Amino acid sequence: MNEFQPPGRLVTLTDVAREAGVGESTVSRVLRNHGSSSKRARERVAEAVARLGYVPNRLAGSLAGGGAGPGLVGVVIPSFANIVFPDLLRGLTTALEGTGMQSVVGVSEYDPEREEALVAALLSWRPEALLLTGLEHTQGTVALARAAGVRVVEMIDTDGEGIDSVVGFSNREAGAASARHLLARGYRRIGYIGLDSEVDLRAGKRLAAFEGVLAEAGLALEGREIRPGRSSAASGRAGFEALLARHPRLDAVYFSNDDMALGGWFACLAAGLAVPGRIALFGFNGLDFTEAMPQPLSTVRTPRLEIGRAAAACLTGKTPQTIDLGFALIEGATA
Amino acid sequence: MNEFQPPGRLVTLTDVAREAGVGESTVSRVLRNHGSSSKRARERVAEAVARLGYVPNRLAGSLAGGGAGPGLVGVVIPSFANIVFPDLLRGLTTALEGTGMQSVVGVSEYDPEREEALVAALLSWRPEALLLTGLEHTQGTVALARAAGVRVVEMIDTDGEGIDSVVGFSNREAGAASARHLLARGYRRIGYIGLDSEVDLRAGKRLAAFEGVLAEAGLALEGREIRPGRSSAASGRAGFEALLARHPRLDAVYFSNDDMALGGWFACLAAGLAVPGRIALFGFNGLDFTEAMPQPLSTVRTPRLEIGRAAAACLTGKTPQTIDLGFALIEGATA
DNA sequence: TCTCTCTTTGGCAGCGCTGCCAATTGTGTT
């Protein structure tokens, strides 16, 4: 590498051209392997690049080429604190690997206004595509996304109208399936533990559908505990203990998330409550640990990695797509 | 928003200038709130921007301004699968919020070569700074990072020489402290369960220091189980069962990660082994769930969020820094 | 040897923006 660069001025393509004794366009062509070039030119350029330690400037490249070549993908997720979203990114990154695209990530903290600001900020980097979470956005977000003229993929939820492409599963159906499962197992005095539905809209949809099924059976939630902050085992445990203190006769609890359910299970263990004999537990997401539990958690497995991967596939697609990847009800041993 | 844009041509600053009836430089100045401008100019520009739905092109802006204004930050993590790294990103993103900087994330899958390729790719977007994980990199990575002329922050590990800035804690000391704790509690027949140390180098350092302390006490690991794939409760449980089958007389197990330890605890529960009476469990990371367990897990809490936050602070710093954020040994109830 | 075609090459405009500078306008002073 060249250690004699005056700091502040990086090696440019022009430097490489001079060093290699060829024209700029030749260097450009060789580097992008685009158009024809002689073997000799390719060698000289490669040498010069290595000698100078040239790193192309994609800002300039994308600007000049009108976004030619693989570029950036803007991604907005609500949070890093819920494992769901890293899982999404994991699937996405895996699938993006090899395309040369890089993701620029923004975190909205479940705030639609912040999401809008992030979308504007991300679009200013002229990404090739925009990935959002959920279907609910501000008008401004929708307008920005539409006007950007790039593929937009909304992930996770399929219950509603998308801007462009949608990849996910039906949260409503997942909630309904959970309720049907509990009813089929004979549970009637059911409680719910989750976060604010105004914040986690998908959990809100599941809960609404869950309650809908209960209502059809002439039942209602016997109690509910809405927890502040993020989803965690500690919060689930505290919520469970509080809920059970208020409603001692509950025979099942539906959690918004497996993390929370794990906390509930810990609480049962600590209090010596038989699961599911005394009380049944039902989670959501199908996180890894659930199957390792002495009694596997009854839950709904969501295709998080697959959503990320499918979203990546959508990005490059020519036409908008709507993909429902479904979910799987895991019977487990806790409900 | 303007719905009449011929697709493919986005609104430019020149369009805004024309619409507002002012010069381009005026628009530029107003938008960046840089230099002086009259109230009238500001209003007209704001109107035009709103009317046209203008989104600035930062590719052009950064190119022209020599990287002026808040830009991109390149981040390379080994994986999204280990909660540690999303936690890092969470801290980072939180701290970056409001600076206007956006992070471009690459995942190396613990492969140094891939890390090098990612660094090259990220640098081509001319980020303001580069965040790497750990201190071990290929020569090429180091050369690229050095030549880039930007702040480089290596996160998590402080056991060694950094390229520029370093934020983390001593993995060696964490391993040593864990061993001292187990020895002090009287455990002598100790096993280890973790992933390949060649892959997770930090875990390797912890284990080496752990074994070093045992050696000083005239002891050695009685057995070890190296698991393929990623860290998970399921893997921890399977590893624990396998290890205990081979070494039935173990009285304590040190896990490379709390996830794995949770799996071990599940195994004990399923097999009816008293913890820590029959066998003690010791984890690493201090993940959220550990404190919600009926017996809180004995572990070492690592300052993951804080590392992310401190790294963000380093980015903007004028001089390289080395920050050791330490760790906390959590006595818990399993060892 | 000469022409015709195909390959390879370099020059240069321009992507959208910012920095610089000179020109213009407005304000306060005597």
Place this chain on the structure above:
DNA sequence: AACACAATTGGCAGCGCTGCCAAAGAGAGA
């Protein structure tokens, strides 16, 4: 009313690269 001075403004070069095009070189065939 004429002046100095500050605030505001627009034109234009140029950031590093790519696309286009015309020019030059290399073969191939007559």
